[in-house]
Amino acid sequence: MITKKMNKKIITLLLLLLSWSVMAQQEYLLSSKYSTDALKKMLIPQSQWTPFPKIDNRAGWSKADAAMLQSCISQAEDYLNYKWPPIPATTLLVTARTGSRSNEGISREKRVVLGTLLLAEIAENRGRFVDQIVDGVWSICEESWWGVAAHLPGGAEYGGLPDVYDPYAELFSAETGAMLAWVDYFLGEKLDAVSPQVRKRIYHEVNFRLMHPLMTKYNNSSHQFHRWMGKYPNGRAPNNWNPWICSNWLVFALLLENDESKRVETLAKILKVLDEYINPYPLDGGCDEGPSYWGAAPASLYDNIWLLNSATGDAFRYVFKDEKIKNMGKFIYRAQISEDYFLNFADAPPRPAPASELIYLYGKDIDDAGMMTFGAFYRKTNEMNIGGARFVRNFYSLFMPEAYRQTEQRLPLPKDVWLPDLQVMIARDAAGVTDGFYLAAKGGNNDESHNHNDVGSFVVFFDGQPLLIDIGQGTYTTNSRYATWFYCSDHHNLPTVNGFKQPAGITYKAADVSYKATKSTAEFSANLSGVYPEAGVNSWIRTVKLNRGKNVQIRDVADLKNAGSVVQHLMTCYPAELLKPGEVVIHYQTKDGKKTDFVVQYNPKQMKASVEKMRLDAEEDRSVKRNWGDNIHRINIEVIAPKTKDTFVLEVRKR
Numbered sequence: 001m002i003t004k005k006m007n008k009k010i011i012t013l014l015l016l017l018l019s020w021s022v023m024a025q026q027e028y029l030l031s032s033k034y035s036t037d038a039l040k041k042m043l044i045p046q047s048q049w050t051p052f053p054k055i056d057n058r059a060g061w062s063k064a065d066a067a068m069l070q071s072c073i074s075q076a077e078d079y080l081n082y083k084w085p086p087i088p089a090t091t092l093l094v095t096a097r098t099g100s101r102s103n104e105g106i107s108r109e110k111r112v113v114l115g116t117l118l119l120a121e122i123a124e125n126r127g128r129f130v131d132q133i134v135d136g137v138w139s140i141c142e143e144s145w146w147g148v149a150a151h152l153p154g155g156a157e158y159g160g161l162p163d164v165y166d167p168y169a170e171l172f173s174a175e176t177g178a179m180l181a182w183v184d185y186f187l188g189e190k191l192d193a194v195s196p197q198v199r200k201r202i203y204h205e206v207n208f209r210l211m212h213p214l215m216t217k218y219n220n221s222s223h224q225f226h227r228w229m230g231k232y233p234n235g236r237a238p239n240n241w242n243p244w245i246c247s248n249w250l251v252f253a254l255l256l257e258n259d260e261s262k263r264v265e266t267l268a269k270i271l272k273v274l275d276e277y278i279n280p281y282p283l284d285g286g287c288d289e290g291p292s293y294w295g296a297a298p299a300s301l302y303d304n305i306w307l308l309n310s311a312t313g314d315a316f317r318y319v320f321k322d323e324k325i326k327n328m329g330k331f332i333y334r335a336q337i338s339e340d341y342f343l344n345f346a347d348a349p350p351r352p353a354p355a356s357e358l359i360y361l362y363g364k365d366i367d368d369a370g371m372m373t374f375g376a377f378y379r380k381t382n383e384m385n386i387g388g389a390r391f392v393r394n395f396y397s398l399f400m401p402e403a404y405r406q407t408e409q410r411l412p413l414p415k416d417v418w419l420p421d422l423q424v425m426i427a428r429d430a431a432g433v434t435d436g437f438y439l440a441a442k443g444g445n446n447d448e449s450h451n452h453n454d455v456g457s458f459v460v461f462f463d464g465q466p467l468l469i470d471i472g473q474g475t476y477t478t479n480s481r482y483a484t485w486f487y488c489s490d491h492h493n494l495p496t497v498n499g500f501k502q503p504a505g506i507t508y509k510a511a512d513v514s515y516k517a518t519k520s521t522a523e524f525s526a527n528l529s530g531v532y533p534e535a536g537v538n539s540w541i542r543t544v545k546l547n548r549g550k551n552v553q554i555r556d557v558a559d560l561k562n563a564g565s566v567v568q569h570l571m572t573c574y575p576a577e578l579l580k581p582g583e584v585v586i587h588y589q590t591k592d593g594k595k596t597d598f599v600v601q602y603n604p605k606q607m608k609a610s611v612e613k614m615r616l617d618a619e620e621d622r623s624v625k626r627n628w629g630d631n632i633h634r635i636n637i638e639v640i641a642p643k644t645k646d647t648f649v650l651e652v653r654k655r
Helices: 004-027 036-042 066-077 089-098 102-124 130-141 171-194 197-217 224-229 241-256 260-278 298-312 317-321 323-334 356-365 369-377 392-398 402-406 619-628
Strands: 416-419 424-428 437-442 458-462 465-468 495-497 505-509 511-517 521-527 537-547 551-560 566-572 576-580 583-589 595-601 607-613 633-639 645-654
Touching (some): 066 102, 066 392, 102 171, 171 197, 197 260, 241 260, 260 298, 298 317, 298 323, 437 537, 437 551, 465 566, 495 537, 576 607
Antiparallel strands (some): 458 465, 576 583, 583 595
């Protein structure tokens, strides 16, 4: 007999099970919402879908930014006599033969030219650019490979050239497919007037190289070239390749495919693939690829959601209420240091160009006023910076609402940020301003996307300008990542212990990570013993602390099995010198060029310091020099008489 009390327990249990079920379903945020039949009913047919006004809808185009359209025309006029270059085999082979990626410029230039001509023809609608566009389409369709040679597999089977009979999707081939789809969408009738073979060629090439392989040749993550669809063999979650490729896949599939059943089938698969990206993404929204890759990662996810809503009558608006999606957007301003600089761990450069219109739109959709003012801060008028990548964003720019132009331009600059999943702390002297000290530190692991071996590293800025830095991005080559200096821990703000640097791998990670902030301090702490597995480290407790308005302190408490050697490394982009034992002076410069000295203070009875200037003459160093100038110095502070148990304290302050 079931009593009233038992019945109550059963109901409670059922409610718990229901809530767990809902939570489990919510993990698949996109693919679990609608059945295939529901998608079929809501997906707008190809012939009726108008994500942006067709070219003959001049009333629609009258709402676009006139100055930007004129800018497109002015830029395109420079390309009226452009000669579309071929990409011979030996150009692709440069990467395999030398490791250099300098050969990618031809492909990228051609797509920028085609996109510029397309926008100019849309703006003018007089046919003046059509023949050049046709030549561009034909030239690109004749390329053997739409991707970049660095994304080809190594080994004798390929030998540095693509297998044209077995194509697969990578970042830039997907971008090309979307570009050609936009040309077809806007200029279809004009292309047919030249020759019906142009659009036929576009569909054939995009279908053969992209749509067919994506839908039929490989299942989710089963092929080595399509691991971006799901988990990698080592368990690493997908990175920006997933939403970036999907945002282009959506474009060419929905614009070019006129078989409605195939459109629905494609849409259903893309939703599942995107969930493979969203599911493992941390709830705190932290982008382990760094702020510059935010534009290709969470921002590309936004592109997908925007396109999904456009193609389904806003059926995916609910996504913007999800806390994870909100945090993914907010990361871009949470990781800001100053107007020019962003926190640049991993391969991120220190000064990315924020996509202002997209940031504003993302902020508007998640109802975040700070993100909206942040996007508006970088607002530009009267010009278009036309790129071949993420082409849909050009249309965002052209059709921004008037509210965007009226929105206050302001940077949020939060005083304290803690991202517990990413294990990144950010703190500054005061909220809303760049004056004074800025400190950021990270835990994490050594198999993050675009990884550097940097667990426990930190950066220090002052008045919005760099002081102790993360080198960040170098020029990509095919050379071994960890044979290059700026990927390694001994060229981050980290110690070398008993001669050992940190190794790469997901098992090498911070432990016992903690964070606390008060009105006067902010403090990050982690045990780094796990990232020095060969060094004989029992425990290495690193504490990085901001004393607001005063200084930054780094305190390492070491417990070693044997005491061989300990060297603390600090990286700066200014000249540094040892003026007296116990003090290294960094000759910092303010934004307006005024010189101010800072001191790194240490115990001269315990440690001795030296300074070396880094040579920036390798291929990989070109971006380092562009980002920081030719003035990278490494400060090495060596323990004179190492002990198995010791404490090392560094203090950074104004001189």
